[in-house]
Amino acid sequence: MGKRTPLFECHAGSGARMVDFGGWDMPLHYGSQLEEHHAVRQHAGAFDVSHMTVVDVTGADARRFLQKLLANDVAKLAAPGKALYSCMLTPAGGVIDDLIVYFRGADKYRVVVNAATRDKDLAWMEQQAAPLSVALAERRELAMIAVQGPRARELAAALIDRKSREPALALAPFSATEDGQLFVARTGYTGEDGFEIILPGADAADFWRRCVDAGIRPCGLGARDTLRLEAGMNLYGNDMDETTSPLVSGLGWTVAWEPPGRDFIGREALERERREAPRQRFVGLILKGKGVLRNHQRVVVAGKADGEITSGGFSPTLQRSIALARVPSGKYETAQVDVRGRLLDVRVVKPPFVRHGKPCIDL
Amino acid sequence: MSELPGELLYTEEHEWLRQEEDGTVTIGITDHAQSALGDLVYVELPEVGAELDAGDEMAVVESVKAASDVYAPVGGTVLEVNADLADDPEKINSDPYGDGWIVRMRPDDMANSNTMDHNAYQELLDSLEG
Numbered sequence: 495m496g497k498r499t500p501l502f503e504c505h506a507g508s509g510a511r512m513v514d515f516g517g518w519d520m521p522l523h524y525g526s527q528l529e530e531h532h533a534v535r536q537h538a539g540a541f542d543v544s545h546m547t548v549v550d551v552t553g554a555d556a557r558r559f560l561q562k563l564l565a566n567d568v569a570k571l572a573a574p575g576k577a578l579y580s581c582m583l584t585p586a587g588g589v590i591d592d593l594i595v596y597f598r599g600a601d602k603y604r605v606v607v608n609a610a611t612r613d614k615d616l617a618w619m620e621q622q623a624a625p626l627s628v629a630l631a632e633r634r635e636l637a638m639i640a641v642q643g644p645r646a647r648e649l650a651a652a653l654i655d656r657k658s659r660e661p662a663l664a665l666a667p668f669s670a671t672e673d674g675q676l677f678v679a680r681t682g683y684t685g686e687d688g689f690e691i692i693l694p695g696a697d698a699a700d701f702w703r704r705c706v707d708a709g710i711r712p713c714g715l716g717a718r719d720t721l722r723l724e725a726g727m728n729l730y731g732n733d734m735d736e737t738t739s740p741l742v743s744g745l746g747w748t749v750a751w752e753p754p755g756r757d758f759i760g761r762e763a764l765e766r767e768r769r770e771a772p773r774q775r776f777v778g779l780i781l782k783g784k785g786v787l788r789n790h791q792r793v794v795v796a797g798k799a800d801g802e803i804t805s806g807g808f809s810p811t812l813q814r815s816i817a818l819a820r821v822p823s824g825k826y827e828t829a830q831v832d833v834r835g836r837l838l839d840v841r842v843v844k845p846p847f848v849r850h851g852k853p854c855i856d857l
Numbered sequence: 858m859s860e861l862p863g864e865l866l867y868t869e870e871h872e873w874l875r876q877e878e879d880g881t882v883t884i885g886i887t888d889h890a891q892s893a894l895g896d897l898v899y900v901e902l903p904e905v906g907a908e909l910d911a912g913d914e915m916a917v918v919e920s921v922k923a924a925s926d927v928y929a930p931v932g933g934t935v936l937e938v939n940a941d942l943a944d945d946p947e948k949i950n951s952d953p954y955g956d957g958w959i960v961r962m963r964p965d966d967m968a969n970s971n972t973m974d975h976n977a978y979q980e981l982l983d984s985l986e987g
Contacts, residue, residue: 834924
């Protein structure tokens with residue numbers, strides 16, 4: 495039996511098909527992954543993401559610690575509540591994990607890392623924190639619910655504590671507000687507007703039921719994956735890991751090169767890689783005909799080395815198969831993918847595929 | 858959970874087979890199989906006229922989650938494929954034993970089929986549940 499979130503009973507009661515995800519018993523879907531996907535694009539859906547790891551970082555050296563630990567620069571977070579997406583790198587420039595860091599005020603940050611990487615992330619963070627005046631506190635007692643979709647903010651705001659409603663609705667994208675244990679961020683992993691709400695585990699089941707009663711559809715990890723794929727968002731372990739750098743994973747934009755004096759872990763390796771011009775690039779693929787692209791399928795580019803699909807699947811919004819892939823550098827707009835022995839034609843495009851309910855790419 | 862039609866034969870790979878009065882057989886995947894796969898989004902069908910041995914890969918059903926091979930439960934010749942599945946693969950989810958049929962074949966020899974009756978298949982499903 496895996497670890498359970500405070501919402502386990504809610505999922506079981508809603509007929510969820512449960513799967514193991516990084517040691518957690520999580521809902522894959524509640525009947526139809528496709529309907530859940532469309533609910534988020536057209537209305538609102540709720541995801542239990544309580545398996546994710548919330549770590550509070552406090553102390554006089556908190557900022558210094560994060561400026562060393564992260565490839566993006568927390569100095570960009572000028573006002574409390576602002577959030578930043580970043581990779582945490584090995585000295586060789588490989589990605590240990592991707593995460594969101596929230597600035598909560600002087601010497602106070604909150605970091606949310608992936609569930610499957612929890613143990614190695616915490617060990618690495620503790621190791622880097624040891625010589626500094628900084629404390630790391632994992633907040634296992636908190637639950638996290640993502641409410642996503644065009645109606646999500648309005649519907650969810652009506653369900654949170656009265657005092658937090660107005661500040662929550664006033665949030666700019668990629669920022670958060672908190673009151674006591676309730677933490678509301680205008681962030682997500684779907685390409686739609688919405689909130690990620692962190693709250694005490696003891697309150698989570700009640701909040702979840704009220705979301706469902708308000709017409710917010712429970713959504714599982716299956717829809718979460720097709721939504722993030724359409725949104726062109728990376729999944730750790732698929733699209734990047736410790737053997738790949740952010741520069742060949744479509745995450746170069748998250749590396750803060752300025753100021754040059756900020757010596758973050760992995761900087762030297764990334765600078766070398768940048769000077770030598772990466773041999774690969776990270777792209778989106780759209781299958782021209784019928785079929786489904788899958789992870790690890792071979793991408794064949796005329797006259798070049800092979801590439802590989804890192805995340806492939808079916809786009810319910812485009813009704814086509816799409817993928818993220820690491821392919822050889824160079825300019826070309828078409829390629830082929832080896833789908834179980836047959837070479838199928840694909841277009842090479844720049845993700846995202848879908849944002850805010852609308853296709854970003856002409857089919 | 859899954860209701861098992863008693864008139865069908867079943868395979869270990871979760872295909873079903875119905876013997877028609879004209880001697881042909883209709884083949885699909887079971888309710889258990891469609892439920893495990895999740896929403897289907899694509900079905901790759903064989904050519905009409907294809908000659909298959911029992912156990913040959915006959916079709917591929919792809920869901921949002923994964924691709925899964927469908928094997929011929931019996932050797933024979935493909936007479937007809939369910940062309941509706943090209944546009945509506947979800948028919949396999951909504952009606953696996955009816956509109957979601959996949960292939961109609963003329964079997965070489967039903968005595969050589971890899972099938973079991975519904976009681977044996979139910980036992981197989983029960984053992985998977987446990």
